[in-house]
Amino acid sequence: MALAGVRVIELAGLAPAPFCGMILADFGARVIRIDRTKMAMTVDTQARGKQSVALNLKSPKGVAVLKKLCVQSDVVLEPYRKGVMEKMGLGPDDLLKENPRLIYARLTGYGQSGSYAKAAGHDINYLAMSGLLSMLGRSSEKPHAPMNLMADFAGGGLMCAFGIVLALLERSRSGQGQIIDVSMVEGAAYVGSFMWKSRSIGLWNHPRGENLLDGGAPFYDTYRTSDGKYVAVGAIEPQFYQQLLQGLDLDPADLPSQMSVSDWPKLRHTFTHVFATKTRAEWGQIFDGTDACVTPVLSQDEVVSHPHNRVRGSFLKDAQGEISPRPAPVLSRSPAEPSLSRDPFIGEHTHSVLQEYGFEKDQIEEFLSVVYVKKTRKKIF
Ligand SMILES: C[C@H](CCC[C@@H](C)[C@H]1CC[C@H]2[C@@H]3[C@H](O)C[C@@H]4C[C@H](O)CC[C@]4(C)[C@H]3C[C@H](O)[C@]12C)C(=O)SCCNC(=O)CCNC(=O)[C@H](O)C(C)(C)COP(=O)(O)OP(=O)(O)OC[C@H]1O[C@@H](n2cnc3c(N)ncnc32)[C@H](O)[C@@H]1OP(=O)(O)O
Numbered sequence: 080m081a082l083a084g085v086r087v088i089e090l091a092g093l094a095p096a097p098f099c100g101m102i103l104a105d106f107g108a109r110v111i112r113i114d115r116t117k118m119a120m121t122v123d124t125q126a127r128g129k130q131s132v133a134l135n136l137k138s139p140k141g142v143a144v145l146k147k148l149c150v151q152s153d154v155v156l157e158p159y160r161k162g163v164m165e166k167m168g169l170g171p172d173d174l175l176k177e178n179p180r181l182i183y184a185r186l187t188g189y190g191q192s193g194s195y196a197k198a199a200g201h202d203i204n205y206l207a208m209s210g211l212l213s214m215l216g217r218s219s220e221k222p223h224a225p226m227n228l229m230a231d232f233a234g235g236g237l238m239c240a241f242g243i244v245l246a247l248l249e250r251s252r253s254g255q256g257q258i259i260d261v262s263m264v265e266g267a268a269y270v271g272s273f274m275w276k277s278r279s280i281g282l283w284n285h286p287r288g289e290n291l292l293d294g295g296a297p298f299y300d301t302y303r304t305s306d307g308k309y310v311a312v313g314a315i316e317p318q319f320y321q322q323l324l325q326g327l328d329l330d331p332a333d334l335p336s337q338m339s340v341s342d343w344p345k346l347r348h349t350f351t352h353v354f355a356t357k358t359r360a361e362w363g364q365i366f367d368g369t370d371a372c373v374t375p376v377l378s379q380d381e382v383v384s385h386p387h388n389r390v391r392g393s394f395l396k397d398a399q400g401e402i403s404p405r406p407a408p409v410l411s412r413s414p415a416e417p418s419l420s421r422d423p424f425i426g427e428h429t430h431s432v433l434q435e436y437g438f439e440k441d442q443i444e445e446f447l448s449v450v451y452v453k454k455t456r457k458k459i460f
Pocket residue numbers: 092093094095113114115116119120121122134135136137158159160161163166167186187188189198199200201202203227231459
């Protein structure tokens with residue numbers, strides 16, 4: 080796999096860093112997650128392929144062990160507030176001095192500088208600061224965050240994984256490690272560059288929810304079908320829009336022009352009425368195989384069995400029977416091989432990892448005081 084041989088120390092975080100660690104593990108890196116010793120349960124639900132070492136970083140011995148692990152690794156990934164690692168004597172200056180090849184990834188909400196750098200926050204805060212949240216939501220409704228997708232995952236975990244791969248590639252030429260400052264505000268905004276770069280062509284001139292791609296255009300929206308399900312319509316180009324009207328059995332002569340913005344509410348009313356006359360499956364029979372850009376809105380459970388996804392194997396089932404997306408993208412010669420085994424228990428690999436990293440038997444015994452905590456993923460809410 081592409082990242083075979085890369086050794087990563089992931090300090091246990093909430094959602095973005097675990098996602099970054101999972102991506103690296105899926106593509107072959109050895110990811111050792113450093114857990115707290117007193118955690119009742121891990122919150123890392125993206126732990127496939129990782130190992131777990133439990134260390135008390137409030138103890139000097141725990142810090143010394145972590146330092147030795149980081150110094151012998153290629154990447155350290157830390158998800159803490161600015162300054163926490165420095166407080167423990169594990170900042171970039173400490174670790175890069177002993178391992179100049181180390182890639183030190185710092186995944187935070189606001190970055191390592193600026194007045195918010197030390198402030199707590201979560202995805203919605205970072206998305207708000209990125210400028211994108213102001214553009215998300217239905218017309219005349221308040222801004223609405225798309226779960227914690229944009230900052231935690233797109234602009235955070237994935238952007239961090241990208242940065243780590245860039246730094247690994249650069250190190251193959253320079254032999255030098257470096258620090259990666261991942262700000263989820265900036266990562267989310269960068270993912271949304273198109274929203275800034277396309278202002279000049281007037282794509283976002285109208286208020287939130289009234290533009291072509293944010294729910295304003297009736298030919299770029301979702302519609303409820305007679306069985307209470309939904310279809311998604313993305314028929315933007317005239318030739319695809321023509322096929323949409325054909326599938327809906329609507330005569331263009333009876334309708335306003337596609338790009339007559341003032342008539343979009345009327346057009347949406349017509350589409351809403353027509354889509355409500357058939358089931359989602361019936362619309363699928365009409366539109367599958369056409370370029371009308373109409374697709375079923377599939378649930379998390381339905382995606383696995385949809386013929387297109389099934390043929391590609393787009394979703395995998397692990398040893399516990401849990402369904403989740405397979406790694407992306409698919410590399411033809413060195414594809415990801417995600418682990419299908421169960422996730423690690425907290426501290427499960429403390430002994431083997433410390434032994435492998437050269438710790439003496441008595442040192443290891445000292446750390447084995449941690450009882451392996453059987454992972455019970457209870458329903459949280
Ligand atoms: C939308 C998402 C939010 C995540 C959603 C869900 C995953 C979770 C939301 C609610 C959780 C559940 C709930 O808490 C109840 C249960 C609690 C139980 O313990 C676990 C199960 C729960 C059901 C739990 C399950 C899930 O966790 C939830 C459902 C996001 O937006 S995530 C993105 C958050 N932001 C960032 O990551 C940006 C960078 N990080 C930060 O800004 C801060 O870390 C953050 C997130 C603001 C937290 O600040 P905090 O003050 O708590 O920590 P830090 O300042 O970073 O300092 C870390 C301190 O911890 C010490 N430490 C670290 N490792 C160890 C160790 N091995 N041993 C000892 N000590 C350790 C470290 O020294 C620091 O100590 P100090 O504070 O003294 O310096």
